[in-house]
Structures are given as C-alpha cells and as structure tokens.
Amino acid sequence: MTVTERRPGRAEVAPGSRPGPARLRAAPLAVALVGLAGAALVAVLVGPVRLPPGAVLAELAGRLPGVHTRSGLTRQEAAILWELRLPRVALGGLVGAMLAMAGAAYQGVFRNPLADPYLLGAAAGAGLGATLAIAYGPDTASWPVDLLPMAAFAGAVAGVVAAYALGRSGGTRTATTLILSGVAVAAFLTAVQTYVQQQKAETLREVYGWILGRLTTAGWHEVALVVPYALVSTVAILLHGRLLDVLAVGDDEATSLGLSASQVRLVVVGAATLATAAAVAVSGLIGFVGIIVPHTVRLVAGTSYRRLIPLSLVGGAAFLILADLVARTVAAPAELPIGVVTAFFGAPFFALVLRTARRAP
Amino acid sequence: MTAVELRGVSVDLDRRPVLRDLDLTVPGGARLGLIGPNGSGKTTLLRAVAGLVPHRGQVQIGDAPPGSLSRRELARRIALVPQTPAVPAGITVSDYVLLGRTPYIPYLGTETRRDLAIVADVLDHLDLGAFAGRALDSLSGGERQRAVLARALAQQAPVLLLDEPTTGLDVGHQQQVMELVDTLRRDLELTVVSAMHDLTLAGQFADQLVLLDRGRVAAAGPPRAVLTEEVIARHYHASVRVLEDPGGGTVVVPVRAGGSEGLKPGPPVDTVDTAERQVTHEQPA
Numbered sequence: 001m002t003v004t005e006r007r008p009g010r011a012e013v014a015p016g017s018r019p020g021p022a023r024l025r026a027a028p029l030a031v032a033l034v035g036l037a038g039a040a041l042v043a044v045l046v047g048p049v050r051l052p053p054g055a056v057l058a059e060l061a062g063r064l065p066g067v068h069t070r071s072g073l074t075r076q077e078a079a080i081l082w083e084l085r086l087p088r089v090a091l092g093g094l095v096g097a098m099l100a101m102a103g104a105a106y107q108g109v110f111r112n113p114l115a116d117p118y119l120l121g122a123a124a125g126a127g128l129g130a131t132l133a134i135a136y137g138p139d140t141a142s143w144p145v146d147l148l149p150m151a152a153f154a155g156a157v158a159g160v161v162a163a164y165a166l167g168r169s170g171g172t173r174t175a176t177t178l179i180l181s182g183v184a185v186a187a188f189l190t191a192v193q194t195y196v197q198q199q200k201a202e203t204l205r206e207v208y209g210w211i212l213g214r215l216t217t218a219g220w221h222e223v224a225l226v227v228p229y230a231l232v233s234t235v236a237i238l239l240h241g242r243l244l245d246v247l248a249v250g251d252d253e254a255t256s257l258g259l260s261a262s263q264v265r266l267v268v269v270g271a272a273t274l275a276t277a278a279a280v281a282v283s284g285l286i287g288f289v290g291i292i293v294p295h296t297v298r299l300v301a302g303t304s305y306r307r308l309i310p311l312s313l314v315g316g317a318a319f320l321i322l323a324d325l326v327a328r329t330v331a332a333p334a335e336l337p338i339g340v341v342t343a344f345f346g347a348p349f350f351a352l353v354l355r356t357a358r359r360a361p
Numbered sequence: 362m363t364a365v366e367l368r369g370v371s372v373d374l375d376r377r378p379v380l381r382d383l384d385l386t387v388p389g390g391a392r393l394g395l396i397g398p399n400g401s402g403k404t405t406l407l408r409a410v411a412g413l414v415p416h417r418g419q420v421q422i423g424d425a426p427p428g429s430l431s432r433r434e435l436a437r438r439i440a441l442v443p444q445t446p447a448v449p450a451g452i453t454v455s456d457y458v459l460l461g462r463t464p465y466i467p468y469l470g471t472e473t474r475r476d477l478a479i480v481a482d483v484l485d486h487l488d489l490g491a492f493a494g495r496a497l498d499s500l501s502g503g504e505r506q507r508a509v510l511a512r513a514l515a516q517q518a519p520v521l522l523l524d525e526p527t528t529g530l531d532v533g534h535q536q537q538v539m540e541l542v543d544t545l546r547r548d549l550e551l552t553v554v555s556a557m558h559d560l561t562l563a564g565q566f567a568d569q570l571v572l573l574d575r576g577r578v579a580a581a582g583p584p585r586a587v588l589t590e591e592v593i594a595r596h597y598h599a600s601v602r603v604l605e606d607p608g609g610g611t612v613v614v615p616v617r618a619g620g621s622e623g624l625k626p627g628p629p630v631d632t633v634d635t636a637e638r639q640v641t642h643e644q645p646a
Contacts, residue, residue: 023471239469240469242466242471243468243469245449245452245456245460246460246463248447248449248452249446249447249449249460250447252413252443253441253443253446253447254463255412255413255432256411256412256413256436256439256440256441256443257436257460257461257463257464257516258432258433258434258435258436258437258463258464259432259463260432298451302451303449303450303451303452304451304452304456
C-alpha cells in the first residue's frame with residue numbers, strides 16, 4: 001500500500017489563525033537579552049574601582065569597527081575594564097549559559113525535572129580529576145598551560161563515559177538505568193576523591209577552594225578555552241530542541257513517531273556533558289544554576305524545549321554574572337565562593353517563583 | 362490488498378515467550394479486533410507490528426519487503442495509539458498533534474506550513490479546534506483520547522493500531538470514541554487494528570476478531586463465530602451469556618457462575634460444567 005496525502009475533509013485552515021507551534025518568540029528572547037546586557041553592564045561598572053558608565057560605553061563602542069570615540073578612561077581604568085572586569089563577566093556569562101543549557105538538556109533527555117549538569121558522574125569525575133591534579137600533579141606555575149582545567153575536563157568526560165557504559169542494561173539504555181548508573185559512578189568517584197584528599201591533607205584547602213567554584217583568576221585565556229566547546233555544544237543542543245519535545249512522550253512513543261530516542265539521547269547527553277566539562281574546568285563546581293534557571297524559565301515561558309533552551313542560555317548567563325558580582329562585592333575585599341552565592345540567593349528566589357508563578361500554558 | 366501480514370512471528374520478553382509462531386493477515390480497509398485474556402499478547406502483537414519490540418519471523422507492512430522500512434518510513438505507514446499515552450506537562454493540544462508530523466519533518470529541521478495546515482485540518486475534523494491552545498493535561502478523558510487520535514491521524518498512516526482505546530472512559534465516551542474511529546476509518550480509508558477488552562464493543566466495532574491466548578491465535582473469524590459462550594469460557598475462564606442484539610451486534614454479558622436469572626440466553630448455550638470451570642479459573646493464566 002502506498003502512502004497518499006489524504007486530507008481529512010474540510011477546508012484547509014490558514015496556520016496563522018491558530019496558536020502556532022512552540023517556537024521561540026522574539027519578545028521573550030529580547031527581554032532576556034536586555035536583562036543579560038544590563039547585568040553585564042552593572043557587573044563591569046561595579047568593583048573596588050568604580051568606572052563611569054558613560055566612559056565605559058564610549059570605550060566599548062570605540063572598539064566597534066568604524067566607530068571612533070574618545071572614552072576619557074585613564075590607562076589604569078581601561079586596563080581594569082579590559083583585563084579584569086570584561087573577561088570575568090564574559091567567563092561568568094559563558095559558564096552560567098553552559099550550566100543552565102546543560103541542565104535544561106539533561107532534564108529533557110532524562111524526562112526528570114531534577115536532572116542537572118552534575119548527573120551521570122560529570123561533577124564527581126571533574127572533582128576527582130582536579131583533586132588528582134592538585135594533590136599529585138607537577139607544579140604548573142611556570143607552565144604555559146594550567147593542568148587543573150584539563151584534569152577536571154578529562155575527569156568529567158571519563159565519569160560520564162563510565163556511567164554511560166554501565167547504564168547499558170539488557171542491551172538497552174533507558175533514562176532510568178542511565179541515571180542510576182550515574183549515581184553509582186558518582187558515589188564511587190567521590191569515594192576515591194575523598195580518599196585522595198585525606199591522603200594529601202596539605203592540599204585540602206586548595207581542593208575545597210576549587211570545588212566551591214571560582215571565577216577569580218578569569219582572564220581571556222580561560223574564555224578562549226571555553227568558547228570552542230561552548231559553541232559546539234550550544235549549536236548541537238539548540239538544533240535538538242524540537243526533538244527533545246518529541247522525546248517528552250517517552251522512548252516508546254517517540255520511536256513509534258519515527259524518532260530514534262537513543263540516538264537523540266546520545267547526542268544531547270554528549271553535547272551537554274561537553275558544555276558542563278568546559279564550564280567546570282574553568283570555574284570549579286557551581287551548583288544549582290542548571291536546576292533553577294531552566295525551571296524559572298519553564299514557569300515563565302512554558303515547557304517546550306524550543307523556548308526553554310535558548311532562554312536558559314541567556315538567563316543562565318545573566319544569573320551567574322549577577323551571582324559573581326555579589327560574590328566579589330558583598331564581603332569585599334574578600335570574595336565568597338560563587339557556588340555559595342548561587343545557592344544562597346538561588347534557592348529562595350526559586351521558591352518564590354515556584355509559589356507565585358502561574359502554571360505556564 | 363494486504364495491509365499487514367505476519368508470518369511465523371515470535372516475541373520473547375525477558376526470555377519468556379509472549380508471541381509464538383503467529384500468522385496473521387490484515388486486509389487493507391479491515392477493522393480487526395484483537396481480543397484475549399490479560400497477558401495473551403495483544404499489546405505485544407501491536408508493538409511488534411509497530412517495530413517497537415524485536416521479533417523473529419516476518420512482519421510485512423503493505424507492499425514493502427519485511428525489514429526494509431526505516432523507522433521514519435514505518436511511522437508514515439503505521440500509527441500506534443498506546444493504551445496509556447504519555448501526557449507531557451504543559452503541552453498544548455496543537456503542539457501535541459504536531460508531534461504526529463515527526464516522521465515527515467527532517468531530523469534537525471522544523472515543521473512547514475503544510476505540516477501546520479494538516480494539524481489544523483485534523484483538529485477541525487475531530488472537533489478539537491476550540492481546544493488547540495489548551496493544555497493537554499487540562500482536558501477530560503474523552504477529549505484527551507480525541508487529541509491522541511488526532512496525533513495518530515496527523516501521521517497520515519494508512520494503518521491505525523489502537524491499544525485498548527476505551528480504557529478509563531465511561532460507557533458513553535467508549536461508544537463515542539469507537540464511533541469516531543469507525544467514521545475516520547471510512548472517511549480516510551484506514552485499516553484499523555484494535556486490541557479490546559470489552560467483548561461487546563469488539564463485537565460491534567470489528568468485522569473480524571482474532572482471539573489470542575498465550576501468544577497463539579486461538580480463534581479467528583467474524584464476531585458471531587468467535588464470541589461464543591464456549592470459546593469465551595475456554596480462553597477467558599469466564600461465565601458469560603452471549604445475546605443477539607436486534608440491531609445486529611453481539612452482546613456479551615458476564616454472569617455469576619451460579620445462575621443468570623432474568624437473562625434470556627442466546628442461541629449457543631454454554632455446555633461447560635460450572636464446577637469444572639471454577640477449577641480452571643484458579644489456574645494461572
């Protein structure tokens with residue numbers, strides 16, 4: 001029997017006359033981008049040395065091709081702007097965007113609202129990698145590259161590969177077996193990490209400092225390290241937004257609709273893990289971003305991944321830039337670990353959103 | 362023309378045989394009812410046809426050689442409505458129905474105006490136009506089942522597989538859903554295979570019945586031949602009276618083993634000894 005395009009009866013209705021599909025609309029994205037720009041600007045201006053807003057905008061505009069302005073910033077102020085504040089804001093934005101996007105992607109692929117970037121042993125693997133580098137690694141102070149981010153990256157990827165290999169149950173990988181194997185791998189890696197930590201007590205403080213997360217040493221070098229991974233994983237996950245919506249009906253129904261659920265899961269998990277590993281490698285473990293940002297977006301903009309992924313990217317960037325601003329100003333000149341700030345402000349904020357927001361349509 | 366043909370199909374789940382060496386031919390345009398006790402393999406048979414469980418033997422869909430269809434091609438030819446479809450939180454009815462266009466949308470592509478027009482058509486056809494922007498999880502059971510049917514229709518597949526389509530519906534909605542399926546079948550020239558619990562509905566809404574028991578075809582034919590008190594007693598271990606509906610259908614009424622006062626038995630009188638039936642009833646199915 002051949003498949004023919006049979007039209008069920010009545011006259012065709014113009015698609016515009018109905019609520020359209022769950023595509024991303026321009027308005028919410030524009031609002032989110034304006035919010036991100038505002039957060040970035042405030043974060044650039046505020047610090048031990050206050051930079052004048054007008055001069056900073058003029059200085060930034062002056063770098064655009066074809067624009068010639070004199071900002072009036074002193075050389076020292078310009079150096080603070082270009083060498084300290086901007087790379088830190090850029091890195092904070094990138095890390096926040098990656099963690100929030102990865103959180104949304106994991107939640108979609110595992111159909112589990114509590115899934116976050118640290119699922120599947122990514123965090124535990126990164127923690128072990130970083131701990132090994134700090135405890136046993138050579139002194140890399142004089143090296144042109146820092147060993148720590150690479151060790152954390154390798155650890156995160158190894159953790160996820162182990163969880164993925166273990167999550168194979170009876171020839172099939174379901175969302176649940178993958179999560180359970182991730183829990184087992186994470187427990188094992190954390191045990192090893194704790195053992196190493198106790199064996200090398202003199203590096204304990206450094207390990208904890210890394211685990212709590214930091215953007216203190218952010219420079220353009222770290223930004224350049226993250227950008228390639230961020231680009232690849234962002235493009236891959238954005239392209240899979242519609243397929244994550246299909247996956248929401250479960251593996252079986254998605255398969256009967258002609259989609260290979262395991263293929264989508266493999267690609268999206270791979271991309272989200274790459275994003276997580278890149279973020280963790282430069283910033284340490286910053287918890288909570290991957291949970292609260294996607295859920296806040298969901299409550300405001302609905303559950304479709306075609307809206308959720310891009311809005312989480314922008315929202316995550318804005319959230320982490322602001323969290324870092326708080327971390328470096330609230331107890332100045334000392335800095336709080338940024339993971340403390342994300343949890344301290346994120347949890348009550350999320351509770352508030354959860355209580356007040358109407359359920360998205 | 363044959364819509365679906367199974368030859369020597371066997372399925373094992375957890376190393377337990379669920380379908381055993383099954384042969385079945387579904388002619389194009391048929392409305393076939395799959396009946397049988399719990400665990401007899403009805404759902405597994407539908408899933409094997411839809412390519413969701415690995416099987417031995419051959420499953421041929423239309424004129425395509427067995428095993429030659431890709432997942433996407435199969436989804437354009439077979440639409441499966443599961444017994445309890447997943448309802449993603451917050452999804453609108455129109456977005457849900459649009460999922461049915463998945464086999465037509467390129468892997469990383471997006472829906473076209475044509476896909477949206479087909480979704481709009483299907484929504485209209487099932488009187489769901491007013492619900493298009495509503496959340497699927499806010500609909501009543503009957504409305505939701507119509508939305509699930511709409512998603513299957515958006516697949517534009519010539520073969521529709523329904524797994525217990527009336528589960529959880531009251532008697533009025535059960536009839537409405539089955540009438541709707543029947544109307545759609547006629548309008549769109551579909552082949553419909555439904556697994557059914559309710560033997561009366563099966564008798565009224567199927568031209569051919571296939572009774573499965575322990576993974577094998579135990580009886581097949583028109584409802585009048587399959588729905589007899591002997592056959593039902595043997596395979597369901599149930600006491601029933603089979604009555605003739607003056608409207609032309611067959612009515613299967615469960616009765617207590619002790620008696621059936623007030624019921625006029627239909628022509629084929631149950632001859633199985635009641636006590637013996639009680640004993641077999643306790644055997645594991």
